[in-house]
Amino acid sequence: MGIPAAETVAPSTSTERNMGLWLACPSWSLGSRAQNFVLTGGDQNTWVNTSSNFANYANSDIVFATSGNDLDGGVTVEIAATDTLCCSLLASSSGDANTRQTLVQGAINYAAQTDTTPSGRYVHGSPADANKMATWYIPNDGMKGYTYQSFTGIYAGQVMPNIRWNCSAVIGNRVFYGNVDTEDENQQTVRERSRVYYTPIYKPDEIDPRHFKDFGKNDGDEIIGLQSLDGRLFVLKERNIYIYNVSAGNEMNWYTERHHRGVGCFKKHLAVPTRYGVVCADERQVSLVTPQEVIELTMPIRATWQALTLDGPSMAYAPKKNELIVLPDADSNDVNFWIYNFDYRSWSQMTLDKNIQKTNLVMGSDMNGLYAENTGKKVKKMNDSGADNTETATIKTKQFDFGAPDVKKRFGRIYITYKTDDEAADVLTVTCYLDGSGSAAKTFSSEFPAKAALTNVGNFINLVGKTLELKFACAGQDFVLDDVIVEYTMMGHTP
Secondary structure, eight states: OOOOOTTOBOOOOTTSOOOOEEEEEEOOOOTTOOOSEEOOEEOSSEEEOTTOTTTTOOTTOEEEEESSOHHHHOHHHHHTSTTOEEEEEEEEOTTOTTTEEEESSOOBOTTSOOOSOOTTOEEEEEOEEEEEEEEEEOOOOSOOOOOHHHHHSSOTTOOOOOOEEEEEEEETTEEEEEEEEEEOTTSOEEEEEEEEEEOOTTOTTOOOTTOEEESSTTSSOOEEEEEEETTEEEEEESSEEEEEEOOSSSGGGOEEEEEEESOOOSSTTSEEEOSSSEEEEOSSOEEEEOSSOEEESOGGGHHHHHTSOOBSOEEEEETTTTEEEEESBSSSSSOOEEEEETTTTEEEEEOOSTTOOBOOOEEOTTSSEEEEETTTTEEEEOOSOSOOOOSOEEEEOOOBOTTOTTEEEEEEEEEEEEEOOSSTTOOEEEEEEETTOSSOSEEEEEEEOOOSSOEEEEEEEEEEESOEEEEEEEOOTTOEEEEEEEEEEEEEEOO
16 A cells, blocks of 8 residues: 655664664655644654644655754754654555555664654654765764874864965876965964975875975975976976975975075976976076976077066977977067977977967866967967968077187188078078177078978088178078088187
């Protein structure tokens, strides 16, 4: 006659571990179901009401029996009491449907305790919700659970100071926060410009004020950015870089591996990890930082780099092309991207979304650079698609003294292996400079014609000087400079 409550899962038998009792949640669409009526008899398996208040209840309804009347504190308060009984209706007794109800697995309170004499309790009930489940009873099987203090190391009443941070990095499932604002005992903000806090493993939001490390606290510098690479934390300040080795599991074994002085990071977005080390930049140079050394990447374009305006700058690494992408000024119009190719160790410029403000650079899922532009509100991917570049490529060498800076040389022939295009206009222009002079000593404007394939072409220089500097310029879209050979003879010392 009754309908079993399929949503109800009984506790396991005594020979198994008791995993608790799951019940469907009430939907509280009461309909004509009577509420807050008194039980006149029954036991832990049946409830009785001689006034026929169960008349409109149905099998599988969720019912509660409270020890208090809801007029005392409200139905929510009464049901929430620890001695409230909960169960699901299974079936009514034949010929006695309005007075006696058989219960699913018996009625229990939150501690799995039953009541063999429920008479005098007040009943509340509702149909079961078909889409929700709840745990009414969670057993205590003797296993000791975590407390808040054992789990966090902080007792429940302890007030933890909030922190605000300027930069962060993740290493070994820990989070490191740098350049933080905290509060002292007087609730005044304290800026810790040289401090890095670290969290426990797998707990990125738990910051213990005792877990920190200061880097150059008295150097008058502040932390700009944090980068992680190969189990090391790179602490980037404006004029100092600290490399902190955190590869050991225990923080007692962490140590400062290297301190690079006189080089730093201008903005936190001007730093990125690469396969060679961490690259960062300031107004002086772009640097490749490793635990062993600092390598200046902008040496060939140092004067040009130092003349740039760094306003909202950022950089990203594109592993697919093995390139470093630098955007010097995201807030200004008509600014080129600067591209450093690690394979060729050379810089180039790229113009994308000219006269449009851009966001900081990030690496996309396809290992190319990404940015968003302000006009179309779109995310753009940096790739090789687009129109061919019509700019003239220019390569300028250093001053070569050939190991004898104070000796004059007679420069004879020059041999250049190069490729441009097959268009006649794409000739290679070669300019020679002597002894550091800014004026050209000789210019070859047509002697090195356009070549569709790598070709070795020679010509006479016929110049005398102590040092030689060369500049190559070509408008060819496929310009490649492969090799340069200069023949010279020593002329003896000059008084």
